[in-house]
């Protein structure tokens with residue numbers, strides 16, 4: 011199972027993930043307490059272990075901004091959380107040629123022709139769970155929403171390719187080295 015640690019914003023956060031080695035990390039460009047500027051993200055990416063993929067997280071962002079971040083090598087994967095259409099997804103496929111993750115709620119069965127689905131809470135990044143028994147997948151799917159270290163055993167039985175988490179690896183709103191290392195180790199042991 012792949013693991014993505016989302017919402018990195020400080021240079022020490024990058025040091026933590028370089029040590030823990032998750033598969034993916036997320037830079038949030040959408041409005042959020044975890045939001046990073048292009049300049050910050052460029053610096054963070056330059057410090058990131060080259061084996062770890064960087065995911066840009068967006069809500070209804072202008073296309074040019076996303077394309078520019080891919081072209082500059084700041085993000086390796088696009089994650090769309092807003093009202094982006096299949097037309098937008100086709101545009102990114104053609105223009106960027108990087109994997110695309112489209113987030114949806116568990117009760118939204120819209121099919122998007124993209125690389126991965128991400129089933130997330132209605133309030134992304136809030137640390138809130140939802141009913142995992144409602145999950146239906148029709149393509150490689152990541153799961154997010156309040157996932158913590160005690161959930162790994164249960165999640166290993168779900169039809170998902172990876173997990174995406176943020177709040178549970180924070181202390182007082184900041185990424186926590188021990189929590190990141192512990193959860194990546196737990197996932198690797200499954």
Ligand SMILES: O=C(O)c1ccccc1NCC(=O)[C@H](O)[C@H](O)COP(=O)(O)O
Pocket residue numbers: 015016017036038040041042043044067068069091130131133134135136137138154155156157174175176177178
């Ligand atoms: O994390 C945010 O602040 C955020 C803001 C706006 C759109 C998306 C956001 N995060 C997306 C993620 O991929 C989070 O990792 C995911 O929602 C899980 O977060 P959590 O429930 O805190 O583990």
